[in-house]
Amino acid sequence: MYKSIREADVLVAGGGPAGLAAAIAVRQAGFAVTVVDCAQPPIDKACGEGIMPDGLAALRQLGAHIDPRQAAPFRGIRFLNDDVQVEADFPHGAGYGIRRPVLHQLLIDRATEVGACLHWGARITGLSAEGVAIGGPPVRCRWLLCADGQNSLLRRLAGLDDSRPAQRRFGFRRHYRVAPWSDFVEVHWSNCGQMYITPVSDNEICVALITRSPGLGFAEALPHFPALRARLKDAAPDDRHLGALTVTRRLAAVQLGKVALVGEASGSVDAVTGEGLSMAFHQAIALAEAMRAGSLQQYEMTHRRIARLPRMMCTLMLAMDKHPHFRRRVFRALTSEPDYFRRLLALHTGAMSPLNFGLRETVSLGWHLLAA
Numbered sequence: 001m002y003k004s005i006r007e008a009d010v011l012v013a014g015g016g017p018a019g020l021a022a023a024i025a026v027r028q029a030g031f032a033v034t035v036v037d038c039a040q041p042p043i044d045k046a047c048g049e050g051i052m053p054d055g056l057a058a059l060r061q062l063g064a065h066i067d068p069r070q071a072a073p074f075r076g077i078r079f080l081n082d083d084v085q086v087e088a089d090f091p092h093g094a095g096y097g098i099r100r101p102v103l104h105q106l107l108i109d110r111a112t113e114v115g116a117c118l119h120w121g122a123r124i125t126g127l128s129a130e131g132v133a134i135g136g137p138p139v140r141c142r143w144l145l146c147a148d149g150q151n152s153l154l155r156r157l158a159g160l161d162d163s164r165p166a167q168r169r170f171g172f173r174r175h176y177r178v179a180p181w182s183d184f185v186e187v188h189w190s191n192c193g194q195m196y197i198t199p200v201s202d203n204e205i206c207v208a209l210i211t212r213s214p215g216l217g218f219a220e221a222l223p224h225f226p227a228l229r230a231r232l233k234d235a236a237p238d239d240r241h242l243g244a245l246t247v248t249r250r251l252a253a254v255q256l257g258k259v260a261l262v263g264e265a266s267g268s269v270d271a272v273t274g275e276g277l278s279m280a281f282h283q284a285i286a287l288a289e290a291m292r293a294g295s296l297q298q299y300e301m302t303h304r305r306i307a308r309l310p311r312m313m314c315t316l317m318l319a320m321d322k323h324p325h326f327r328r329r330v331f332r333a334l335t336s337e338p339d340y341f342r343r344l345l346a347l348h349t350g351a352m353s354p355l356n357f358g359l360r361e362t363v364s365l366g367w368h369l370l371a372a
C-alpha cells in the first residue's frame with residue numbers, strides 16, 4: 001500500500017531496471033532518493049534477459065553483483081541464417097542471462113541497501129509547477145528522474161517528447177525447460193524476424209522473438225526457424241509468454257531544467273541488439289555524475305555517446321532484418337573473414353573504439369559486402 005509522500009530531494013518515476021539503477025547511482029553520489037512505481041515487485045517483463053559484459057561492469061560499479069547460481073554466463077554471440085553461422089567470443093569477460101524478476105530483486109536489494117526509499121503500487125498521473133501527482137497532494141522535488149519506460153507519460157508532460165518517427169517491432173519471450181546447448185547467445189535470422197536464445201540457468205533458456213508482423217506468435221514463427229524448432233522439439237515451455245513493443249527511438253533532448261530521462265523513457269534501440277539494459281546502467285552512472293557536477297548538460301552529452309554504437313549496430317541489424325538479400329551479403333562477408341565478427345562484437349560491446357576498428361577493416365568489409 002502506497003503511503004503518500006509530500007516531498008523528495010530526488011524523485012525517480014519508475015522502478016524498473018533503469019529507475020532502480022539511477023536511484024542507486026544517485027544515492028551513491030550522496031543524494032536522498034525516492035522511487036515510485038505503479039507495479040508490485042519483483043516485476044517481470046518481456047525481455048531476452050541477456051546482459052552484455054559492459055552492462056555487467058556498470059552493474060558492478062553500482063555495487064550490484066549477480067549470484068552465478070541465479071544466472072547463466074554466455075561467452076559471446078552466434079548469428080545463424082539458413083545453414084550459415086558465424087560466432088565470436090567477447091574480448092573481455094562473459095555476459096549473463098538472468099530472469100527479469102531475479103534482476104529486479106537484485107536491484108531492489110541494492111537500492112534498499114544504499115538507502116533509497118521505494119514506493120510500489122503508486123501510479124504517477126500528472127506533473128505541474130506544484131509537483132508530481134501521485135494520488136495525493138502534489139509531491140515537490142528538487143530533481144525529477146523519469147524512468148517510466150517506453151511509453152513515458154512524464155517525458156510527454158515534461159515537454160521532452162518529440163515527433164521524430166520511431167520504428168516499432170513486436171517482441172515476445174518464452175522460457176523452455178531444457179539444458180542450454182550452447183554458451184553463446186544464439187541469434188537465429190529468418191525472413192519473418194529473429195529468435196534469440198539466452199541461457200538463464202543450467203536447465204533453462206529464454207527465447208525471444210522479434211518481428212515486424214503483428215499477427216505472428218511463437219507457434220507461427222517457429223517453422224521459419226527449422227534449426228531452432230528441432231532443438232526445441234522435446235523442450236517444455238515453462239510459463240506464459242509475455243509480449244511488448246520494441247521501439248527504436250531517438251529524442252532531441254533527454255533533460256530540461258531539473259528533469260532528466262533515463263532508460264527506455266530516454267529513447268531506445270531495437271531489442272535484438274541486446275543493449276537496452278546495459279545502456280540503462282551506463283546512463284544511470286552518467287546521470288549521477290552529472291547531478292554531482294550540477295549540470296544535466298553533461299548528462300545529455302554522455303547519453304548521446306552511450307547510445308552512439310548501439311544505434312549504429314541497430315541500424316545495421318534492422319537493415320539485415322528488412323532486406324534478406326543484404327542479410328545474406330552480410331553473412332557471406334562475415335564468414336569470409338571470421339575476424340570481422342569478432343571485431344564487430346568488440347565494437348558493439350564498447351571493448352573497441354570505432355577508431356581502432358580501422359579504416360582497413362571498414363574498407364575491406366565494405367568491399368566484401370559489395371562483392372559478396
Ligand SMILES: Cc1cc2nc3c(=O)[nH]c(=O)nc-3n(C[C@H](O)[C@H](O)[C@H](O)COP(=O)(O)OP(=O)(O)OC[C@H]3O[C@@H](n4cnc5c(N)ncnc54)[C@H](O)[C@@H]3O)c2cc1C
Pocket residue numbers: 013014015016017018019036037038039043045046047048049050051052122123124125147148149150153170171172173208209244245246262263264265271272274275276277278280
Ligand atoms: C522482447 C524484448 C527483448 C529484450 N531483450 C533484451 C535483452 O536481451 N537485453 C537487454 O539488455 N535488453 C533487452 N530488452 C530491452 C529491455 O527490456 C529494456 O531496455 C529495459 O526493460 C528498460 O528498462 P526501463 O527501466 O527503462 O523500463 P521498464 O522496464 O519498462 O520500467 C519502467 C517502469 O516504470 C513503471 N511505470 C510506468 N509508468 C508509470 C507511472 N505512470 N507511474 C509509476 N510507474 C510507472 C513501470 O511499472 C515499470 O516498472 C528487450 C526488450 C524487449 C521488448
